[in-house]
Amino acid sequence: MYFEEPEAEPYDPLFLPLSISKIKLRNRQFLRTLGLVLKLPWLKNKTPEDVESIHQMLMPSFAGRCVENDDFVSLQEILKRMDVDAGNYDGYTAMHTACETGNIDMAIQLLTLGGTCQLETRFGYTPLHLAIKKKHFDLIKILIQHGATVTQxxxxxxxxxxxxxxxxxxxxxxxxxxxxxxxxxxxxxxxxxxxxxxxxxxxxxxxxxxxxxxxxxxxxxxxxxxxxxxxxxxxxxxxxxxxxxx
Structure with a gap:
């Protein structure tokens, strides 16, 4: 069976993110993809309440991906529709992802937005625990300054x-x-x-x-x-x- 290779997307400088202090301030491609996902055909026959419920379940996973990508502008847009401490199916919040990946700038931004550093995932991990396991010393210091404690x-x-x-x-x-x-x-x-x-x-x-x-x-x-x-x-x-x- 023969498969054609997909054509490469044309270069478009408008889709390139701007970075300040290592945080990406624009990612239109991500926002466009997010919009397509949230308008998938399988949502058409759902009630508005069902659609909103599905959106709320998906948002924390998208928020985590924003953190991984240093995409703060996209994260801000998502946080307009979800609580900063909302977790995905495993209970991972955006703060958990920031601490696991060692993203200091994103963690500080999330703390500024009211994010907490004491929530546990379903595996019992807090953001501080993840920062410890990954040996992110600067993040450990920041979390301690914001009241985080070892609670395992x-x-x-x-x-x-x-x-x-x-x-x-x-x-x-x-x-x-x-x-x-x-x-x-x-x-x-x-x-x-x-x-x-x-x-x-x-x-x-x-x-x-x-x-x-x-x-x-x-x-x-x-x-x-x-x-x-x-x-x-x-x-x-x-x-x-x-x-x-x-």
Missing amino acids: NPVRIGMDLIKAVLAKDYRLVHAWFSAGTNMNQRDYNGRTALHAAVEKRNELMVSKLLQYGASPEITDIWGRTAADEARKNNLHDILVLFNLPI
Whole structure:
């Protein structure tokens, strides 16, 4: 079967976005496509109420795409018809997308428009959590300044911290600390990130965690501490870091 290649669209400078501070201020092509989607034939037999309901369900996804494209003008047009904190089918708002992609300028604009940074997706992610996972340090600072806090389940945080330690992801551990996370959070076995660092004999990670406020005296469900782990394996250098006798 033969398929013809679609012809390339003619160059039209009017469709090129203008950018100020990395934010696109015009994207006519996006607006034109959006308009076509919202006037699809399958909407013709729907009642006005049904059409409006469908529009409201679609808008958050379009808003997220605007954020990904740095298309602030198109986003402003969409926000005229939806709440700035409206989420898509997974609960992702425009703010979630800005924080996940590290779009500082867009996040600031959304905060200025009244967007919140505490809403959770259906997976339990807040904008701050996404900024932490993607290690967007400047965004973490901005969100904290606007009242964002780490609100995830403590056990889940403990597990995420341990995963970061096992992966030797020092920047991710620092991102959690920068967000004001309690570095002594424990997983379902009561183990902390410091337990994991000692188990892996990672002196540098142990040193970092101690700087971030981790305690070697937190017990797991078997009553063992990170200090006990170090003593058991004769990890003298780590015991020195704990200021404990060898």
